[in-house]
Amino acid sequence: MSARTYRYIGTRPIRHDGLDKVTGRANYGADFTLPGLLQGVVVRSPHAHARIVSIETQAAEAVPGVKAVITGKDIPETSARLALGAEGAFDLHDIGDNLMAHGKALYEGHAVAAVAATSIDAAREAAKLVRVVYEPLEPVMSIERAIAPDAPILHADMVTKGRPLPGTTGPTNIAGRMELKRGDVDQAFAGADVVVEREFRTSTVHQGYIEPHACVARSGEDGQILVWCSTQGGFIARDFCALILGIDAARIKVIPSEIGGGFGGKIPVYLEPVAIVLSHKAGRPVKMVMSRSEVFRASGPTSGTRIRMKLGAKRDGTIVAAQASLWYEAGAYRGSPSGAGAMCCLASYAIPNFFVEAHDVVVNKPKVAAYRAPGSPMATFATESLVDEVARAIGMDPIELRLKNAVAEGDHAPYGPVYGPIGLKQVLEAARAHPHWSAPLGPSQGRGVACGFWFNAGLSSSATVTLNGDGSAGVVTGNPDIGGTRVAQAMMVAEELGIPVERVRPSVADTDTAGYTDLTGGSRVCYATGMAVIRAAQDIAEQLRSRAATIWNVDRDRVAWEPGRPGRVIALDESPDGSVRPPLTIVELASKMAQTGGPIVGRAAVNAPMAGPGFAAHICDLDVDKETGRSTVARYTAIQDVGKAVHPSFVEGQMQGGAAQGIGWALNEEYIYDADGVMENAGFLDYRMPVASDLPMIDTVLVEVANPLHPYGVRGVGEVPIVPPLAAVANAMRDATGVRFTELPLSPSRVLEGLGTIAKG
Amino acid sequence: MRIQVETTLNGEPTTFLCEAHHSLLDVLRNGLGLTGTKEGCSTGDCGACSVLMDGRLVPACLVLAPEAQDRTVITIEGIATSEALHPLQQKFLEHAALQCGVCTPGFIVAAKALLDANPNPSETETRYWLAGNLCRCTGYDKIVRAVLDAAAEMSSGKAAAR
Ligand code: FES
Ligand code: FES
Numbered sequence: 026m027s028a029r030t031y032r033y034i035g036t037r038p039i040r041h042d043g044l045d046k047v048t049g050r051a052n053y054g055a056d057f058t059l060p061g062l063l064q065g066v067v068v069r070s071p072h073a074h075a076r077i078v079s080i081e082t083q084a085a086e087a088v089p090g091v092k093a094v095i096t097g098k099d100i101p102e103t104s105a106r107l108a109l110g111a112e113g114a115f116d117l118h119d120i121g122d123n124l125m126a127h128g129k130a131l132y133e134g135h136a137v138a139a140v141a142a143t144s145i146d147a148a149r150e151a152a153k154l155v156r157v158v159y160e161p162l163e164p165v166m167s168i169e170r171a172i173a174p175d176a177p178i179l180h181a182d183m184v185t186k187g188r189p190l191p192g193t194t195g196p197t198n199i200a201g202r203m204e205l206k207r208g209d210v211d212q213a214f215a216g217a218d219v220v221v222e223r224e225f226r227t228s229t230v231h232q233g234y235i236e237p238h239a240c241v242a243r244s245g246e247d248g249q250i251l252v253w254c255s256t257q258g259g260f261i262a263r264d265f266c267a268l269i270l271g272i273d274a275a276r277i278k279v280i281p282s283e284i285g286g287g288f289g290g291k292i293p294v295y296l297e298p299v300a301i302v303l304s305h306k307a308g309r310p311v312k313m314v315m316s317r318s319e320v321f322r323a324s325g326p327t328s329g330t331r332i333r334m335k336l337g338a339k340r341d342g343t344i345v346a347a348q349a350s351l352w353y354e355a356g357a358y359r360g361s362p363s364g365a366g367a368m369c370c371l372a373s374y375a376i377p378n379f380f381v382e383a384h385d386v387v388v389n390k391p392k393v394a395a396y397r398a399p400g401s402p403m404a405t406f407a408t409e410s411l412v413d414e415v416a417r418a419i420g421m422d423p424i425e426l427r428l429k430n431a432v433a434e435g436d437h438a439p440y441g442p443v444y445g446p447i448g449l450k451q452v453l454e455a456a457r458a459h460p461h462w463s464a465p466l467g468p469s470q471g472r473g474v475a476c477g478f479w480f481n482a483g484l485s486s487s488a489t490v491t492l493n494g495d496g497s498a499g500v501v502t503g504n505p506d507i508g509g510t511r512v513a514q515a516m517m518v519a520e521e522l523g524i525p526v527e528r529v530r531p532s533v534a535d536t537d538t539a540g541y542t543d544l545t546g547g548s549r550v551c552y553a554t555g556m557a558v559i560r561a562a563q564d565i566a567e568q569l570r571s572r573a574a575t576i577w578n579v580d581r582d583r584v585a586w587e588p589g590r591p592g593r594v595i596a597l598d599e600s601p602d603g604s605v606r607p608p609l610t611i612v613e614l615a616s617k618m619a620q621t622g623g624p625i626v627g628r629a630a631v632n633a634p635m636a637g638p639g640f641a642a643h644i645c646d647l648d649v650d651k652e653t654g655r656s657t658v659a660r661y662t663a664i665q666d667v668g669k670a671v672h673p674s675f676v677e678g679q680m681q682g683g684a685a686q687g688i689g690w691a692l693n694e695e696y697i698y699d700a701d702g703v704m705e706n707a708g709f710l711d712y713r714m715p716v717a718s719d720l721p722m723i724d725t726v727l728v729e730v731a732n733p734l735h736p737y738g739v740r741g742v743g744e745v746p747i748v749p750p751l752a753a754v755a756n757a758m759r760d761a762t763g764v765r766f767t768e769l770p771l772s773p774s775r776v777l778e779g780l781g782t783i784a785k786g
Numbered sequence: 787m788r789i790q791v792e793t794t795l796n797g798e799p800t801t802f803l804c805e806a807h808h809s810l811l812d813v814l815r816n817g818l819g820l821t822g823t824k825e826g827c828s829t830g831d832c833g834a835c836s837v838l839m840d841g842r843l844v845p846a847c848l849v850l851a852p853e854a855q856d857r858t859v860i861t862i863e864g865i866a867t868s869e870a871l872h873p874l875q876q877k878f879l880e881h882a883a884l885q886c887g888v889c890t891p892g893f894i895v896a897a898k899a900l901l902d903a904n905p906n907p908s909e910t911e912t913r914y915w916l917a918g919n920l921c922r923c924t925g926y927d928k929i930v931r932a933v934l935d936a937a938a939e940m941s942s943g944k945a946a947a948r
Contacts, residue, residue: 039879046887047875049822049862053888056821146805233922235826235834236888285824285888286922317827508885508923674882678924682885685925709831709920717926718910718917 236285477748487540548741687750
């Protein structure tokens, strides 16, 4: 596989959808309109935790222009579950209740009603007139409070799934608990030369996509429904709507718009079913767009966490034992990524003895959604901080220590399977060899390194490739393109068929047009949908062989496909008169399509196995101003095993973007709540995401250890890069200041506080 | 009470009606169908709605629509000519400086304002100028490179033309 030489894979063509995006022509979720369009607005709870006593809508309905008002009563309380491949099951009762509260508001911003009117002004005015009587309850805003014996219970029927804590009886806020273990932890710690143990905390953070959630829905008199929306998957949006509203999937067509970022946060539906119900009631299409404040208060985020972790090592650097207790906030409904955190946090190292327990805890915050490598960054922050401590305790270079313990092919992952070819060691060696690692540091600077792991997903994908009469081709898939997947798919068709990338037109299709395809997420599109595209293109090549055989009147196995530029079919034998048959190129065969059997359409559907795991190491230089507590990233390098980079620019872009999000998580980003559980910083001014002047160039090194599950060796790349930065930054902070910070973000006030503790001694 | 506003939009004399409290962004996107200017926050914090008003970079969400009276407004739709992309647009494509692309119109308009004012910005100047534009996908690396490359190309082009 590694011996294969490529014509198009690994090059950097301009993306096909690029022109529309640099000229403002591309249509995102909020850019769509229809004649007779109504504007929908959601009424949201001002309380973090409250019983809904009554809702009066008459005054709202009386506002001129108002065409429909709905409440929780209009969204059925379903109890079905939607199973979605390896990504786990979604509890539809919870999704329905999250869409619109039925009995209780469970977080500030929880939807309680919605209005559709002929203008946004009328809809807003009416929304203010929906009279909701609440009976406020004590908000549960932290894990400590949630698990206290006298804590208010969010869900009266909640029991712990998995392995409940011993002695748990009755309703609880601990929605789930799981354990992972290997070997004998107590004995291993007893035999360790060095033991480090600390407690870590990370804050609730948001995915921060720049495009707010938006959709248009039209429910027709015939019961047929059209939805235009910004989503990470047309099919998952369709299936959510169908199951929640109890209608056939065949009655819903979802047309995914261009999507302005998702990072996991545009997997759930928040507006679409509400817009469908409003449209059904009003008899007109309805558009709904979230404000930025709504995005923060009622979509995303990912879990705030509390993690206690302990590592034991021998003086030679061998890590012999690990113990961890993970507590993740799920928000208002079960489903934090604590389990993934448990599986990821030790995945980089071959540790013979460990015990990890992970808890999923409900609190009165928005229901968490997936966020890039969900669950891994927080737990890995703990691991990689402690690995740094071990290196310091025994006086070993931190990369050396990591190399000594790094997993390799044949090792058991902590979550069970045996690793195939993986690239962590190569990544660490590349990190050590990078000039960044040995560059001198300024007086106020420190350097940190950290590793990260993500499983990467496979799942189901379909693709169709159509050959045109002039030898150009079209490829249709169902994955919204968030970061260059269209061009990558065109490159795969080009590679297989030997036609220029510019002659391949890649399209993202709606749910009526594309074959079923799981969502864009889990770092799976280039891998799994890519596999479907490659097979669909190979299907074309196979058909071209048949066509050539027909033209030459020979047996099909006496002709061969020869990839090349252009791709062509060659005859293996001479013609009866002894002459050599000139090869037939794809362009020639395409032009003869009609005479040789009609259209040539290649199709493939794959259920891709688990993708090849991804590993990364990041190096961060932090400049810390000890007067103000402000820290700036002075230099940053991300090194990652990407399997095979199809379009290196977009692979680098994933690594750079993930690193920037992780840096924001480490340094600035956090949800701030007042005593009543009301979010105080629901806007970009106070929820500080990194801006251009906060960051340096982010250097990237692409290590390519081929993934044997994929014909080109591709492995997912999008998620791993958000995993290492939290600890890479904190380790750099430790290096610069001498203080180990265990709570994120490292905001100036927290840094000053931490430095003060040194002064106090 | 609806107000009639006369303005020059992307070089064309344009008249529109609006309410006094409507933002220029509302009018561009919903009234005039120019949806290239994006809305990320409506509070002046993300730069997705960047437009040029009399050559000055402004967030259209914070400009009241009636303020456009007798002004010239340039949006992303007015950056390219019918013959060619603006060098910034071309460099954004070449450098893969967009992933999801929703921030791109704002960045291109903001970067044009930068290069109009300062044809040879340093990396630091570029980063500070663009600090009002949020991008969540790229980490800014390729955006900054694209802007610096466009600046270099435009000034060498000018030098050659001389
Ligand atoms: S929409 Fe105007 S600055 Fe964000
Ligand atoms: S490319 Fe997605 S926000 Fe910038």
